Amino acid sequence: KMASSDANKNTNTEPWGGFEDNIIQGTGSAVIDMENMDDTSGSSFEDMGEMHQRMKEEEEVAEEAEATEEETGEDGEFLGIKGIKGQLGRQVADEVWQAGKRQASKAFNLYANIDILRPYFDVEPMQVRNRLIESMVPIRIINFPQKIAGELYGPMMLVFTLVAILLHGMKTSGTVIREGTLMGTAIGTCFGYWLGVSSFIYFLAYLCNAQITMLQMLSLLGYGLFGHCVVLFVTYNVHFHSLFYILWLVVGGLSTLRMVAAVISRTVGQTPRLILCGTLAALHMLFLLYLHFAYHKIVEGILDTLEGPNMPPIQRVARDLPVVATAAMNAVNATVKTLGVILQSQ
Amino acid sequence: MAEVDELSKPMFAGLSDVSISGDIPVEGEINVPVGTPSHDDEYSTLDEPVKDTILRDLKAVGKKFVHVMYPKKSSALLRDWDLWGPLLLCVTLALMLQGGSVDSKEDGGPQFAEVFVIIWFGSVIITLNSKLLGGTISFFQSLCVLGYCIMPLTVAMVVCRLVLLGGSGMVSFIVRLIVVTASFSWSTFASTAFLADCQPSNRKALVVYPVFLFYFVIGWMILTFSPSA
Numbered sequence: 001k002m003a004s005s006d007a008n009k010n011t012n013t014e015p016w017g018g019f020e021d022n023i024i025q026g027t028g029s030a031v032i033d034m035e036n037m038d039d040t041s042g043s044s045f046e047d048m049g050e051m052h053q054r055m056k057e058e059e060e061v062a063e064e065a066e067a068t069e070e071e072t073g074e075d076g077e078f079l080g081i082k083g084i085k086g087q088l089g090r091q092v093a094d095e096v097w098q099a100g101k102r103q104a105s106k107a108f109n110l111y112a113n114i115d116i117l118r119p120y121f122d123v124e125p126m127q128v129r130n131r132l133i134e135s136m137v138p139i140r141i142i143n144f145p146q147k148i149a150g151e152l153y154g155p156m157m158l159v160f161t162l163v164a165i166l167l168h169g170m171k172t173s174g175t176v177i178r179e180g181t182l183m184g185t186a187i188g189t190c191f192g193y194w195l196g197v198s199s200f201i202y203f204l205a206y207l208c209n210a211q212i213t214m215l216q217m218l219s220l221l222g223y224g225l226f227g228h229c230v231v232l233f234v235t236y237n238v239h240f241h242s243l244f245y246i247l248w249l250v251v252g253g254l255s256t257l258r259m260v261a262a263v264i265s266r267t268v269g270q271t272p273r274l275i276l277c278g279t280l281a282a283l284h285m286l287f288l289l290y291l292h293f294a295y296h297k298i299v300e301g302i303l304d305t306l307e308g309p310n311m312p313p314i315q316r317v318a319r320d321l322p323v324v325a326t327a328a329m330n331a332v333n334a335t336v337k338t339l340g341v342i343l344q345s346q
Numbered sequence: 347m348a349e350v351d352e353l354s355k356p357m358f359a360g361l362s363d364v365s366i367s368g369d370i371p372v373e374g375e376i377n378v379p380v381g382t383p384s385h386d387d388e389y390s391t392l393d394e395p396v397k398d399t400i401l402r403d404l405k406a407v408g409k410k411f412v413h414v415m416y417p418k419k420s421s422a423l424l425r426d427w428d429l430w431g432p433l434l435l436c437v438t439l440a441l442m443l444q445g446g447s448v449d450s451k452e453d454g455g456p457q458f459a460e461v462f463v464i465i466w467f468g469s470v471i472i473t474l475n476s477k478l479l480g481g482t483i484s485f486f487q488s489l490c491v492l493g494y495c496i497m498p499l500t501v502a503m504v505v506c507r508l509v510l511l512g513g514s515g516m517v518s519f520i521v522r523l524i525v526v527t528a529s530f531s532w533s534t535f536a537s538t539a540f541l542a543d544c545q546p547s548n549r550k551a552l553v554v555y556p557v558f559l560f561y562f563v564i565g566w567m568i569l570t571f572s573p574s575a
Contacts, residue, residue, distance in 0.1 A: 114478060121478040125551040153479070157555060160471075164563050171570050183460050 120152040120215065128154045135223040138257035146265045148216040155194065155222020162190045162229050169236040169295045189291075194222060197283050204279060205263065208272030212263060220259050221284075227255030228288050235292060244292055248285070256284045407431045414494045414536050424487050424540065432493020436465045439500050439564075442507060443571055461567065468560045469493060476541060476553050483544040492557070495537035499561065502529035503568050510573055522569060530565035534558050 131154055139146055166186040195218075202217045231251050235244045260277045267273045391399065407430050440461035473488040481488075506522045537557055542550045 114474065118478055118480075121475070122480075123552070124548060128552070153475075153552065156475075157559075160556065160559055164559055164566075167563065168566065171566075183464055 117152065120150065123151055123153050127151075128157075131223055132226050135226050135258055136251070136254045138254060138261050140261065142261055142265045144265060145211060146262045148212070148220055148262055150213070150215040151219055152215075152222075155219055155225070158222055158225045158229060159190050159194050162225055162232070163187055165229055165232050165236065166190065166291065166295065169232060169291075172236060173295050190225075193287055194218070194225065197221060197287075201263070201276070201280055201283075204276055205267070208267055208269075208276055210263060210267040210272065210276060212266050220262055224255045224259045224284060227251045228291065231288060232291055236295075248288055248292070252285050252288045256281050259284065403428070403430060407434070410490075410494050411497060414497050424483070424491070427487045427490035429486070429490060429493065432465075432469075432490065432496070435493060435496045435500050436462060439465070439496065439503055442500075442503050443567060464563065464567075465493075465496065468563070472556045472560055475556055476545065479549055479552055480546060481541075481544045481553065483541065488541065491537055491540045492560070495533045495540075495561075496564065498529035498532040498536070499526075499564050499568060502526050502565075503571075506568060506571065507573070514572060526565045526569045530561050533561045533565075537561075 127149075131149060131151070163186045166189065167182060170182050170186065198214070198218045198221045201221070202212070202214050205212050205217070231244070231247045234247060260280055263276050263280060264273050267276055406426060406428060410428075410431055440458045443461050444458050469489050469492040472492060473483075473485055476483060476488060477485070483491075502525050505525050509518050509521050509525075512518060534554070534557055538550075538554050541557065542553060545553050
């Protein structure tokens with residue numbers, strides 16, 4: 001209501017002509033909706049006070065304008081200079097504030113309009129669940145373009161879930177990030193992968209003339225992270241190397257095949273298909289490998305073992321892990337130590 | 347009005363001094379029509395003593411804490427939103443989570459800024475998500491609800507710290523696990539009692555999941571906190 005009342009009202013009460021009002025016709029709701037703020041948060045005292053203050057100011061501006069005209073009409077010379085300066089100064093300051101506020105809210109409504117993203121979040125829980133399951137099932141139709149859902153809710157939630165799982169992994173492995181924070185690294189890695197690799201594959205697809213949009217690519221890769229989430233969730237808690245490799249091949253492989261088949265079905269020609277398929281598969285599988293090994297105790301064990309055979313593999317104190325996990329850790333340490341010795345002797 | 351234009355230019359320099367003191371020689375009558383006096387008395391909170399303002403705000407915050415403790419479907423939390431409570435809780439939690447590292451040289455525990463950013467950034471993301479899914483709640487109301495529902499987790503943090511004073515063995519881990527799990531489910535339940543009402547009924551699960559994840563991450567940070575030896 002505030003925005004519309006500002007647009008309709010003519011606050012041009014100054015004789016020197018106020019600021020010009022470039023009315024941009026921007027409708028629709030923004031993140032911080034000026035109109036909604038009045039409706040739904042009306043009785044908060046700060047809001048009411050502010051609103052009332054503004055209404056009073058506008059009244060005062062109008063009244064002072066009349067008063068100024070009256071005074072300067074009658075005894076212009078006898079009025080103290082300070083009188084005019086004070087009142088006109090206040091009006092000018094007020095006009096500057098109003099005009100600035102109008103411009104800012106218009107710019108905000110135009111650029112921070114989240115309604116652009118609204119259609120991509122229009123999903124039902126059943127659909128999300130189905131798509132999660134389908135992301136592990138490759139479809140073998142590659143001569144006809146496969147249908148890819150253009151949705152962003154599932155991918156975003158999966159990326160955040162991956163961030164949470166990564167945090168868990170970093171904590172239990174006692175990783176120490178020297179420059180930066182744990183949370184920053186996790187968020188940066190996951191979002192960087194999702195957005196960066198999507199853009200890169202979209203760029204390659206553009207070069208190879210594939211019929212896929214950026215939204216579809218984001219959605220496809222996002223759902224492909226479901227496999228990663230599952231694998232990492234299992235292997236960060238159960239530290240068996242061979243289990244990880246099996247899961248990497250099977251689960252990672254299935255989700256990669258699904259993505260690759262979808263992309264290939266939309267490309268024509270052997271070489272473009274090969275390029276896209278190879279790049280996507282490599283990046284996806286290698287990312288899972290990286291996530292597992294970058295934040296894993298065993299890595300530190302290997303490094304320390306290679307440095308000096310007499311040093312125990314794990315230097316850091318385990319954080320509140322139950323006794324069972326510590327025992328398992330010691331067993332794994334012993335295995336790694338022998339491996340390291342074997343490698344060194346070769 | 348040419349003279350006004352000339353005068354207006356140097357006036358921009360002294361815009362900071364726009365108050366009219368009482369001793370300006372002004373001729374004639376200036377009748378500024380005063381608005382309805384009752385309006386002024388009701389909303390003019392500028393003249394009251396500071397103690398009144400602070401106490402009023404504190405009372406509002408306290409009332410909302412009570413609402414979080416017993417999450418019924420009341421709309422008081424939504425109607426009079428304020429961000430003092432969330433700020434207080436967030437700062438308390440971040441201060442208590444600080445300094446929990448094995449080696450004090452290396453950054454092992456979450457720092458103040460990290461916790462702060464997680465809470466506020468996470469709340470913004472959840473609010474945006476809930477708005478995009480077609481919710482009718484406004485931006486700040488949602489921030490308010492999510493912030494206030496961190497209270498059970500802050501209480502759990504205090505309890506965990508006390509438990510850790512007694513030692514950090516298996517028993518204390520189990521006790522802390524139970525406490526954190528209970529408070530994290532309480533937080534999620536409390537916030538969904540307020541937030542899920544503002545969604546179409548078939549999409550409640552879509553809104554609840556990010557809230558669950560958010561409080562899960564905070565609960566995890568609390569659980570894995572171990573003070574420096």
